[in-house]
Amino acid sequence: MRNRHWKSTAAICGALLIAAGGTGSAAVPTPVQHRPAMDWPALPVFPIAGRIVVLDPGHNGGGGAHPDEINAQVPDGRGGMKPCNTTGTNANDGYSEHEFNWVLAQQVRDLLTARGIQVVMSRDNDTGWGPCVDERGTLGNRVGAAAVVSIHADGAPEGDHGFHVAYSSPAVNDAQGDPSIRLATALRDGLDGKGFTESNYVGSHGLDPRADLAGLNFATVPAALVECGNMRDSGDIAMLESPDGRARLAASLADAITAYIG
Numbered sequence: 039m040r041n042r043h044w045k046s047t048a049a050i051c052g053a054l055l056i057a058a059g060g061t062g063s064a065a066v067p068t069p070v071q072h073r074p075a076m077d078w079p080a081l082p083v084f085p086i087a088g089r090i091v092v093l094d095p096g097h098n099g100g101g102g103a104h105p106d107e108i109n110a111q112v113p114d115g116r117g118g119m120k121p122c123n124t125t126g127t128n129a130n131d132g133y134s135e136h137e138f139n140w141v142l143a144q145q146v147r148d149l150l151t152a153r154g155i156q157v158v159m160s161r162d163n164d165t166g167w168g169p170c171v172d173e174r175g176t177l178g179n180r181v182g183a184a185a186v187v188s189i190h191a192d193g194a195p196e197g198d199h200g201f202h203v204a205y206s207s208p209a210v211n212d213a214q215g216d217p218s219i220r221l222a223t224a225l226r227d228g229l230d231g232k233g234f235t236e237s238n239y240v241g242s243h244g245l246d247p248r249a250d251l252a253g254l255n256f257a258t259v260p261a262a263l264v265e266c267g268n269m270r271d272s273g274d275i276a277m278l279e280s281p282d283g284r285a286r287l288a289a290s291l292a293d294a295i296t297a298y299i300g
Contacts, residue, residue: 089299091150092178094160094188094253095143096263097126097136104167112172115255116210122170127193129269133279139189140164142266145288146189146295153296158183175256184299185221186261187291188253191278192268198239199271201229204263206254207247217260221298225264228294232286240265260298264291 101108102125111119126135140161147157158181160174169177178186192198205222209215226244230236236244246265248254254261266287267274277283 090156090158090181090183091295091299092158092160092181092183092186093143093147093150094174094177094186095136095139095164096188096190097123097139098161098166098168099134099136099140099164100167101125101136107167110170112170112252113256114250114252115172115175115206116249120171120250120252122172123168127191127269129275129279131275133269133275135191135193135269137164138191138266138269138278138284142284142288142291143189145284146187146291149288149292150295153292155296155299171252172256175253175261178257178259178261183259185295186257186259187221187225187295188261188263189291190263190265192240192265193270194239194268196271198237198268199274200235200237200239200244201226201267202237202241202244202246202265203229204241204246204248204251204254204265206251206257206261207249210255211258213258213260214254218254218257218262221260222262224294224298225262225291228290228297229264229287232290234267234287234290237265239268 101123108121108123108125110122112122114120126139128134140163143159147159150157158177160169160177174188177183203222203225205218206214209218222245226236230244237246240246251263254263267278269275269278278287
């Protein structure tokens with residue numbers, strides 16, 4: 039993730055909370071006044087029961103067509119401001135990060151829902167321009183999630199390869215301390231266990247503590263962000279673009295999340 043914040047440029051006001059399989063979603067709060075409201079259909083109330091996991095596929099496919107919206111300044115969770123989102127990165131062949139994030143998140147969602155876990159998605163398509171990073175960051179809090187996992191891929195130079203998992207540091211609340219570190223470690227261990235390689239250029243031992251990610255800074259529940267690989271590295275992108283590679287990633291993440299919340 040080259041921009042040291044949630045790389046995407048999308049900005050849907052009033053976070054769209056989508057439950058797995060279309061079973062429902064949490065009530066959407068009143069849109070923040072500094073961003074225009076989107077014309078979304080009314081959403082049913084998400085049943086806050088059982089174990090809930092939020093999946094946040096980074097960015098959104100329509101972000102590039104809405105520069106004013108995605109560049110609007112929003113709170114960063116540490117007293118500052120930053121752009122609503124970015125467009126994300128892409129592979130040298132044009133394969134976009136937002137599409138990769140969206141496809142992988144759906145696969146993880148399906149695996150989790152098959153196990154009886156309630157899943158809330160931060161967006162319900164890959165054609166919009168949001169939500170903004172502050173809205174993504176508060177989504178897990180609003181639905182009482184047991185864990186929030188944001189899914190991304192990086193855009194570093196060729197030769198930089200491997201995954202890394204970010205968590206908010208220094209912590210601004212108790213959930214960002216040990217609970218989020220344990221979630222990040224569980225995700226790291228799950229990917230390690232399936233044979234994925236830890237990053238050789240970011241963080242240490244597959245973990246990357248960061249203070250600049252608004253989507254993590256706002257969390258009052260355990261939250262982590264997975265950079266699944268480098269889209270500009272020939273080895274990583276071959277895996278990220280392959281159905282088998284994405285299936286193995288999805289299984290690794292779903293197993294790690296299930297173990298963490300179980």
